[in-house]
Amino acid sequence: MRVAMPHRLRPVQITSGSHPFEVFALLTVLIAGMVLLISGERPRSVTTAMPALVLLLWEIGLVGAGVIGLMGVTWRGQLSTGLAVELLGLILLGSASTMYAVAVYVVSGWGAVVAGSYVIAAAGASWWRAGQIVRDLSRVARAASRGYIADVPLLVQEEP
DSSP states (O other): OOOOOOTTEEEOOOOOSOOHHHHHHHHHHHHHHHHHHHHOOOOHHHHHHSOHHHHHHHHHHHHHHHHHHHHHHTOOSOHHHHHHHHHHHHHHHHHHHHHHHHHHHHHHGGGGHHHHHHHHHHHHHHHHHHHHHHHHHHHHHHHHHTTOOOOOOOOEEEOO
């Protein structure tokens, strides 16, 4: 079935499903995690609030979130596979960000309101996006089980 479009609207080609905020957050945690692992320098809040093993897992989680998440958002194969990989990266990012926010607030209290708020925002955005992906994957699975092909909405914008 073909849908008639008004003459002033044209299709917008979507080159990637990734959002700049998500990509920059994943890239940032990748770099930060690698710097932490290589340098051995750690924020006082995490060394105070986390046991050594948890601290090491947190650092590895940062690197893993960056690597896996960036693989997912740049995936060029099967859409559902790319979304599942992105989901794993976002779960790691949400977990690591939540751990860091708790450590910052436990150690610094109200003195951490600015930095802690940014970290909580990153955690919240990660969990929100993870929820979107879970919803999308379940819709694709339901459609496939009924023998339907998943339909991706076409975005349009007005021509200048």
